[in-house]
Amino acid sequence: MNLVAICLLAYGIYYRRHHRRDLLFAYVALNVGIFAVVSLLLVQRIDIAVGFGLFGLLSIIRLRSSEITQQEIAYYFVAIVLGLVNGVAAAWPLIALALDGVLLAVMYVADHPQLLGRTRHQMVTLDVVHADPDLLRADLESRLRARVLQCVVTQVDYVRDVTVVDVRYVAQDARVRVR
Incomplete structure (x- = not known):
């Protein structure tokens, strides 16, 4: 058994x-x-x-x-x-x-993928530093082609002009396979 x-x-x-x-x-x-x-x-x-x-x-x-x-x-x-x-x-x-x-x-x-299958989580490294949180959200939504639910900046490097962001988003065109 x-x-x-x-x-x-x-x-x-x-x-x-x-x-x-x-x-x-x-x-x-x-x-x-x-x-x-x-x-x-x-x-x-x-x-x-x-x-x-x-x-x-x-x-x-x-x-x-x-x-x-x-x-x-x-x-x-x-x-x-x-x-x-x-x-x-x-x-x-x-x-x-x-x-x-x-x-x-x-x-x-x-x-099950259909329960919350369209919600995603990703660490994103951007080649820009955004001072405005609304601009950051808009940039992420544009790059991910998704609606951002939450984004938390985890690292900012002003020397290299890099931002690392923990992003939770809903994929707009995610095709979820049911198994």
Whole structure:
């Protein structure tokens, strides 16, 4: 049941929408590892302190690869939870199945492209410094061909005449693929 659930999450939802093979593998490996540890802890009746120690060990593992988004962290979290649920609830398969279904349904809907698919986030480096926020917004809308919802200047370099802006916008002609 755990393998079906993580394959649905990793391959069926995440990979089809985000196409990051490296994280797909990480989600599956993390889930299977968590499932194995929880299953072993339940079968062996190891002291609870050892269990907390193992999960403490897992919590200090840092994600040292390329930068990941908050969305991808959510997938990591659900991969962990699926492993925990299926490991702990192995004696009650209907409960595990129901919880797997709820977790997968929530991820499918919450990350669905049609939910907020036209909203985008981007760091933009401009070759100009705008003193007027309205001119900055107009310049960004012109360059992005989109309606700017929010823009925050994160860096200004007057020597090189460069501005770095964190922009959230709505794409006007975004074609969202439904999966």
